[in-house]
Amino acid sequence: SAVISQKPSRDICQRGTSLTIQCQVDSQVTMMFWYRQQPGQSLTLIATANQGSEATYESGFVIDKFPISRPNLTFSTLTVSNMSPEDSSIYLCSAGSGTAYEQYFGPGTRLTVT
């Protein structure tokens, strides 16, 4: 298993600004994932971030809006750029040891855009 921490745990941001969310894993992992979860809703995959390669984005999500970095095997960041109220959500990162089969999730970052 892996322990995932995220920073910040929550934030309130103004429209038009950007927020970078950090995700730290306590062990080296190959795959990291970023999800968005509206309160009371399902998890929607934003992108998969593998170390040493460009992030792979899901349909409806683009790099200009959600740039991702993956500098090493224990850390990743997701930036939510040029935010609007529609970006208000919970953002979760997860890690998989080599596949998406067993994912370990962080506690999430609750973002509110005003």
Place this chain on the structure above:
Amino acid sequence: QQQVKQSPQSLIVQKGGISIINCAYENTAFDYFPWYQQFPGKGPALLIAIRPDVSEKKEGRFTISFNKSAKQFSLHIMDSQPGDSATYFCAAGGYQKVTFGIGTKLQVIP
């Protein structure tokens, strides 16, 4: 396109009863079917998972039943306890990614 359909969206069960949550998938290439449990304010946690080569997997009070021909799988929680009150997500996928169901909010009442 909803690749994983989950029902019911909410469920109330008496303590000691059986909680049953159902999921159906469309993509026959899926080869991994996990269930996640999420408490308020926390990230989802892997509960139990099954591969399509078995029809049932049991871990403690939690059992997955899998019907490959019907493309359906379900989670059974035996002897449900108030501490089981949480949101449960089924998921389906492969080694690169999984797709989550809409979630079932389970409430176990004393």
